Amino acid sequence: xxxxxxxxxxxxxxxxxxxxxxxxxxxxxxxxxxxxxxxxxxxxxxxxxxxxxxxxxxxxxxxxxxxxxxxxxxxxxxxxxxxxxxxxxxxxxxxxxxxxxxxxxxxxxxxxxxxxxxxxxxxxxxxxxxxxxxxxxxxxxxxxxxxxxxxxxxxxxxxxxxxxxxxxxxxxxxxxxxxxxxxxxxxxxxxxxxxxxxxxxxxxxxxxxxxxxxxxxxxxxxxxxxxxxxxxxxxxxxxxxxxxxxxxxxxxxxxxxxxxxxxxxxxxxxxxxxxxxxxxxxxx
Amino acid sequence: xxxxxxxxxxxxxxxxxxxxxxxxxxxxxxxxxxxxxxxxxxxxxxxxxxxxxxxxxxxxxxxxxxxxxxxxxxxxxxxxxxxxxxxxxxxxxxxxxxxxxxxxxxxxxxxxxxxxxxxxxxxxxxxxxxxxxxxxxxxxxxxxxxxxxxxxxxxxxxxxxxxxxxxxxxxxxxxxxxxxxxxxxxxxxxxxxxxxxxxxxxxxxxxxxxxxxxxxxxxxxxxxxxxxxxxxxxxxxxxxxxxxxxxxxxxxxxxxxxxxxxxxxxxxxxxxxxxxxxxxxxxxxxxxxxxxxxxxxxxxxxxxxxxxxxxx
Numbered sequence: 001x002x003x004x005x006x007x008x009x010x011x012x013x014x015x016x017x018x019x020x021x022x023x024x025x026x027x028x029x030x031x032x033x034x035x036x037x038x039x040x041x042x043x044x045x046x047x048x049x050x051x052x053x054x055x056x057x058x059x060x061x062x063x064x065x066x067x068x069x070x071x072x073x074x075x076x077x078x079x080x081x082x083x084x085x086x087x088x089x090x091x092x093x094x095x096x097x098x099x100x101x102x103x104x105x106x107x108x109x110x111x112x113x114x115x116x117x118x119x120x121x122x123x124x125x126x127x128x129x130x131x132x133x134x135x136x137x138x139x140x141x142x143x144x145x146x147x148x149x150x151x152x153x154x155x156x157x158x159x160x161x162x163x164x165x166x167x168x169x170x171x172x173x174x175x176x177x178x179x180x181x182x183x184x185x186x187x188x189x190x191x192x193x194x195x196x197x198x199x200x201x202x203x204x205x206x207x208x209x210x211x212x213x214x215x216x217x218x219x220x221x222x223x224x225x226x227x228x229x230x231x232x233x234x235x236x237x238x239x240x241x242x243x244x245x246x247x248x249x250x251x252x253x254x255x256x257x258x259x260x261x262x263x264x265x266x267x268x269x270x271x272x273x274x275x276x277x278x279x280x281x282x283x284x
Numbered sequence: 285x286x287x288x289x290x291x292x293x294x295x296x297x298x299x300x301x302x303x304x305x306x307x308x309x310x311x312x313x314x315x316x317x318x319x320x321x322x323x324x325x326x327x328x329x330x331x332x333x334x335x336x337x338x339x340x341x342x343x344x345x346x347x348x349x350x351x352x353x354x355x356x357x358x359x360x361x362x363x364x365x366x367x368x369x370x371x372x373x374x375x376x377x378x379x380x381x382x383x384x385x386x387x388x389x390x391x392x393x394x395x396x397x398x399x400x401x402x403x404x405x406x407x408x409x410x411x412x413x414x415x416x417x418x419x420x421x422x423x424x425x426x427x428x429x430x431x432x433x434x435x436x437x438x439x440x441x442x443x444x445x446x447x448x449x450x451x452x453x454x455x456x457x458x459x460x461x462x463x464x465x466x467x468x469x470x471x472x473x474x475x476x477x478x479x480x481x482x483x484x485x486x487x488x489x490x491x492x493x494x495x496x497x498x499x500x501x502x503x504x505x506x507x508x509x510x511x512x513x514x515x516x517x518x519x520x521x522x523x524x525x526x527x528x529x530x531x532x533x534x535x536x537x538x539x540x541x542x543x544x545x546x547x548x549x550x551x552x553x554x555x556x557x558x559x560x561x562x563x564x565x566x567x568x569x570x571x572x573x574x575x576x577x578x579x580x581x582x583x584x585x586x587x588x589x590x591x592x593x594x595x596x
Contacts, residue, residue: 129577
């Protein structure tokens with residue numbers, strides 16, 4: 001159940017920013033921390049993430065290499081820091097494209113109803129029949145492996161959840177007093193939808209997008225792990241885990257550290273989702 | 285038997301969805317750039333084979349006729365020939381179903397065995413240390429990438445403790461079970477996290493319900509209250525949760541089969557993508573989609589069967 005607020009109430013929230021909400025504070029700190037790491041990686045990384053040092057292969061964590069080195073002699077710590085750039089990009093773009101497509105489609109379907117809405121719901125039923133990752137992999141199979149294929153597949157499959165969320169909200173909100181008032185003032189459909197309905201309908205989706213970021217991050221890393229996303233020698237956490245898998249008996253650090261990085265960012269997003277939901281009074 | 289009437293008409297609702305699944309898989313494979321016959325046969329195709337494929341799929345006809353050919357082949361149990369395996373995809377698939385089934389059902393079983401006691405513990409001692417620990421597990425469990433969790437479990441159980449095999453699939457029954465413990469456990473942990481959260485909420489609601497108060501008032505011991513009244517009622521939403529998450533489980537099986545080199549359908553899918561064996565990709569996607577539709581249908585029936593209050 002979503003708590004509905006009028007569109008102008010949004011501005012009051014900034015005042016209570018981070019006040020008394022532990023989950024939100026912790027989540028925001030983790031995600032902001034990784035964002036800073038991603039932005040400053042070229043400055044703070046002690047080594048070049050793709051530089052191969054033949055004399056320093058498979059070294060265990062120590063003073064010179066805090067997270068050790070991999071089988072090519074690349075510094076795992078530097079690669080984890082640089083990986084944040086790609087994995088944050090995956091979480092961000094993998095959420096924002098489906099969000100925008102889904103919110104627009106959901107708003108239009110919910111607002112106009114009728115044949116458009118019915119057609120959309122049938123399409124959603126069918127796409128939902130496919131296991132998410134399987135449909136994504138099938139699309140990537142057609143487009144060929146790579147990060148851009150991942151984003152396209154994500155946009156084609158991921159919009160569904162946002163469309164359903166926004167649609168169900170718009171269905172309720174379009175009969176609310178303020179929407180009826182806007183209509184009686186003679187505003188156009190685009191203005192009513194864009195300025196009055198969407199700002200109110202979108203809150204639930206904003207909170208959902210944070211928990212969605214967890215899934216997008218894990219899926220993106222999994223697809224790179226399978227070798228179908230980011231291609232070597234780029235430093236990305238999923239692909240680093242895959243590259244280290246052959247050395248788990250001798251060099252656990254190659255797989256362990258990028259995995260811990262994924263877990264920490266994923267936890268950051270889920271704390272952010274919980275905290276944001278509590279803060280905005282939105283319950284999924 | 286009035287409440288089972290939907291068993292007769294609910295399958296009719298499946299028809300448009302199954303139809304849609306066939307359209308999407310058809311469109312997917314036809315959106316590959318280039319001559320479909322050449323693409324489907326791979327780089328070493330002979331003119332003779334190309335002509336045969338053109339006839340079989342009606343590639344010179346308009347697109348909607350091609351779709352009808354595709355449906356016709358499907359009804360004859362033909363999904364098209366795999367480039368890699370040189371036989372029909374359906375035949376390849378049948379040899380791959382068992383490991384995937386074992387993986388998914390094993391994971392669900394382990395997840396339930398973990399989630400029921402954890403949720404009961406958490407609900408019984410709400411607000412105490414045990415509850416906080418269980419809730420930490422159910423929050424953290426979802427944030428673990430399954431492929432990484434699998435590798436960490438391999439390091440623990442295969443490398444350090446040396447009690448379980450690192451990968452592969454055994455020959456006889458016992459050997460297979462031995463090989464599947466780690467893959468199932470890897471998949472079960474995040475699932476158990478979701479289930480625990482859901483079961484805990486259901487149990488708390490059940491513990492506060494009138495019927496539990498009534499049972500307690502009759503002086504029945506807590507164990508009977510739990511086993512006879514709280515648990516059965518809390519499991520109904522869990523069945524639905526499992527069914528809703530079946531797509532997520534199948535997706536997870538694809539990744540986990542790759543981690544542990546389990547020769548199931550997921551591994552077939554990934555290998556199909558790398559070898560550009562599009563017929564295999566199409567076949568696996570279609571079977572997985574139909575399976576998830578079917579499981580949701582069965583879950584609906586099961587829900588009605590165990591809970592007389594539910595009407596569909």
